Amino acid sequence: MIALLRFVILGFVALSVVYISLSLYSRAVRRERLKREWDQEADAGERDAFVRAGLEEYDRSLRRKLILGVYIVPITVIGTIIYVINYT
Known part of the structure; x- marks a missing residue:
């Protein structure tokens, strides 16, 4: 039973490292x-605001949730x- 617990803990740590790396990448x-x-766009407004809005949209996207498939x-x-x- 201790071996199974050790396997589960090490597996969770390894999957967490993979998840965090994949998410940041x-x-x-x-x-x-x-x-x-x-x-590429001529009149896009402020760059930081554009990128911030795009990343907020990305956080709600399906692709972001699919990364949870790592677990x-x-x-x-x-x-x-x-x-x-x-x-x-």
Whole structure:
């Protein structure tokens, strides 16, 4: 039982590191895309306000929520493997 608890804790820490890294990378890519979009438009207003508004929209987007799949997919796969090996 201690081995399972240790596996769960280490797995959660590893998935958290992956989630945070992926989230920061995705947000940085979106910020750069917004800056390039602002540079291409002739009359876009203030750059910082444009980028801020775009990032607020990004925070509510489906893509941002899909990053949570970092937790859901591995846990589901591992749980399924454990069930199939032990109970079939």
